[in-house]
Amino acid sequence: MFEGTIFEFTRVNMIQVIMTVAIASFFIVAFRNPKVVPRGIQQLGELAVNFVETQIIDSIMGSSGRRYLPYLVTLFFFILAMNLAGVIPFLNLAGSSVVAVPMLMAVIAWVTFNTAGIRKHGFGNYMKANLFPTGVPKPVYVLLTPIEFLSTFILRPVTLTIRLVANMMAGHLMLVLFFSGATYLFLDAEWALKPFGLGAAAMGFFITGFEILIAVLQAYIFTLLTALYIAGAESEHH
């Protein structure tokens, strides 16, 4: 659709739309009619929210981080849905394996943690705390300040982006490699090579399981690091 324009609608876009609709409708159905004693799908939804609340917020940010619960839950489950599209049959391509999605998430995280720090400490104090760490002799700042600037304001969003997109892309490449190898060995190779196709197919199924683990782990790590950056920006001393 709309080929050649900036509104070109590709397969990846279709997968992103499908997964976004799927995850949004899951939460809408789960919390459409909330009851005090949760049953059925609401129980699943509360389990999902509770996971982010206890595993990420309570252990990193403490109770003052509860304000960020909606943002972090959305972040976690959006990335999780995008990643899991890579192993769902007939979709078979992670929505986050194009650089635009992780980059957008990283930019939002960057804006969020900087806003949190500036709102808490004021612009001057926030910059001073980040760029001029206390407890080192004065001349060291010549070396230390550019490094701190680079690592805090540039490398953080860049590594968040690269970590997610490279993981998803590498996983997709591995799946393609093993399954196309198995197809070739079974159908086109010499008869003596055909048994090796079995090994390639088994490896492909193993990698599929591994990909599910990676999808959950990367969503967890992305959310964990975002929470860590927000907590670091808000903390009093560095």
Place this chain on the structure above:
Amino acid sequence: MELLAQVEGNVNAIGYGLSAIGPGVGLGIMIGKALEGMARQPEAAGILRINMFIGVALIEALALLGIVAGFLFT
């Protein structure tokens, strides 16, 4: 000039192999130490696990930079 040795194909794969060495060693040391800590003090397992994942994410980024560089500089 006479060529003594020549490599054909994509050399980027070698670069990724090299860039995976360091993070591999680092991950091994870090996860091993974290497991050791968890075995010695099971009550600290929660906080150790969280910090282990943060470290895993930071170290893993180096290996992933290697894979991205292979695709960028073809």
